[in-house]
Amino acid sequence: MEFCPKCKSMMFPGAGNIECRKCGYTKEQGAATEDMVSKAKQDDREVTILEENFDQGLPTTAARCPECGHNVAYWWLRQLRSADESETRFFKCVKCAATWREYD
Numbered sequence: 001m002e003f004c005p006k007c008k009s010m011m012f013p014g015a016g017n018i019e020c021r022k023c024g025y026t027k028e029q030g031a032a033t034e035d036m037v038s039k040a041k042q043d044d045r046e047v048t049i050l051e052e053n054f055d056q057g058l059p060t061t062a063a064r065c066p067e068c069g070h071n072v073a074y075w076w077l078r079q080l081r082s083a084d085e086s087e088t089r090f091f092k093c094v095k096c097a098a099t100w101r102e103y104d
Contacts, residue, residue, distance in 0.1 A: 002027075063091050067098035 002011045004020035011018040011027065018027045058074040065073060073091040080088045089102040 058092075060094065061091075065091075065093035065096060065098055066100055068093060068096040070095040 002018055003009065004011050004023060004025050006025045007020060007023040009020050009022040011020050011025075013019075014026070016028070019025070058076055060072050061075050062071055063073040063075070064071055070093050072094050074094060075089055075091050077087040077089055090099065091102065092099045
């Protein structure tokens with residue numbers, strides 16, 4: 001995750017660069033940033049999936065993996081619906097790297 005040096009807002013990947021949606025600042029996207037995230041289709045929506053070892057800085061929690069049954073997973077929150085609805089919690093198994101989400 002990168003933040004804008006001008007306005008300190010979060011920057012998002014764009015067409016070959018990273019862009020600030022608030023002030024419009026752009027920075028050329030490096031190879032390391034391109035490998036950090038990927039998009040996956042789920043229920044006709046794109047969902048951000050963490051790749052490789054970039055998830056090691058995330059917090060862990062006790063959550064049973066539906067694939068391998070391991071009881072520890074990384075987790076993060078993502079706002080998928082409108083702002084007045086709750087965030088969706090995603091999990092990634094620390095053992096097999098399977099990714100799933102929690103429904104409210």
